[in-house]
Amino acid sequence: MEILVCIKRVPTVGGKIAVTPDGQEVDTRASGFSISPHEECAVEEAVQITERGGGSVSVLTLGPAEAVEQLRGALALGAHRAVLLETDGREFGPIATAAAIAAEVRSGSYDLVLLGNEAADTGDYQVGVRLAHELGWPVATGIKNLSVEDAGVVARREYRGVEEAYSLPLPAVVTVKEGINLPRYPSLPGRLRAKRAAVETSAPVHVAEGLRKEALRVPESSKHQASVLGEGVDAVPALVRVLEEWGVLS
């Protein structure tokens, strides 16, 4: 099976998140970058599918030149080929992103395109669905279990205590969520191979969209530093009183 996995380079945020003084971006002076978590699982899923049934995994990202780092990360996990749609500093919205990915899909002969359910940073929840409509392919989203069958793929997720199974004929688009698998650590030979691999680069077409970002800001928290009820088991009576006060003990 020929699989294309779309990944995104996002800032690695740890204990704190801050924005740049102009309010346009996440302040990344003190952080690195990584593959958005759902998409790291998409890479692992694609590699596992081709390990079992043959085929190859191409990995694509739309982003700045530095996003080669995330493509090499995916190659180290077992992807075979890497494509960079290199942007010029302008932010691409979900409509332009889906159109740019569709152009790459049409130029290849893919059976399956995997994406993350949503990118960790922008959280737009729509690139995979828009891509599927561009291509006229079926799509399932938020998937946490994927199996390849004779007639296509069966994609499963859980919703309000019910398991939903979607049977998709191929070619198809599937967006996955963390939990579908546990991504492997890259092996040393994998990392060496990734370091030497060629990355195919092209420039996507930017399109202005009807949803325009003005500024980013950190929300004001309703919580402040916690009041300490006490230490160890001695704090239990105070803890019980608080629970009673809040009416959670019925």
Added chain:
Amino acid sequence: MTALVLVELDGGAPADASLRALTLARSLGDVGAVVFADSAPADALAQYGVTDVYLVESSSLDGYAPQAWARTLAGLASETGATAVLAAGTDRGNEVLAHLGAITGLPMAANCTLVTPDGGQTHRLVRHRWAGLLLEDAVMEAPVALFTVATDSVANVSAETPSSPQVHVHKPELAEADLVVRAAESPAGAGGASLATARVVVGGGRGVGGADGFVPLEELAELLGGVVGVSRVVTSEGWRPHKQQVGQTGTKITPELYLACGISGAIQHIAGCAGAKHIIAINTDPGAPILSHADYAVIGDLHQVIPALVEALRSR
């Protein structure tokens, strides 16, 4: 009609997440609700000021088919002249509205906390980025504004005066392609399902120490009528299944009480529990980041505090 809202049902009644979407919709003008079921919870919708209910019966469209649901909303939006179509920011809500965006070629804003008409085809909005760790101020220019509502940030508030909604049975015009992808539903295994709507969540993190350490947390959760949730490290260590994860890449919770035990409070975890009304942290480290997001804290070892708390609650 100003705003059409996709209303999801939970056991026949409007889902809590959808009531939050209805609350936001009411600030835009008249509200119509779209319900895919054989009967409409008209009384509950009246409490939220819905003036018209569009009922799509199973004889027209049986079960969940995201593209068909979106096609139905597109048809209703043009019939009613709605200037906004919205849904709750759930898996289904975001998915259906993404399809609607693709069908209509219009932008879609996911997980909004505030939407304000600004004349003509302009809406100003505030939406979540980073699962709510950041807010984005944005402007949407579109003949019909499509968006979903951040369910952990918008409260569910009923209307001052209930409405008397008219129920219309609607038969959507669907193409074969709209029905290619549809859910085959079966009951899922126990656990995890109620995490998103639980009244009490007992959270366990690295401090629990291993898969065996969760027994007292389960006991406490049961006593409080709640469920156990966990941090990302717990699922990546394989101690608990991923569906119990609270956080940006897991489930977002909105309980009355979140009791975070042995959880340091990485920012991605805070994104999942910030919708809790009250937070109490039990942690050995008084400097743990979770303490700056909690109402109260107990400084101590959860392995001693939790069994003592269980005992105290049992002897009440």
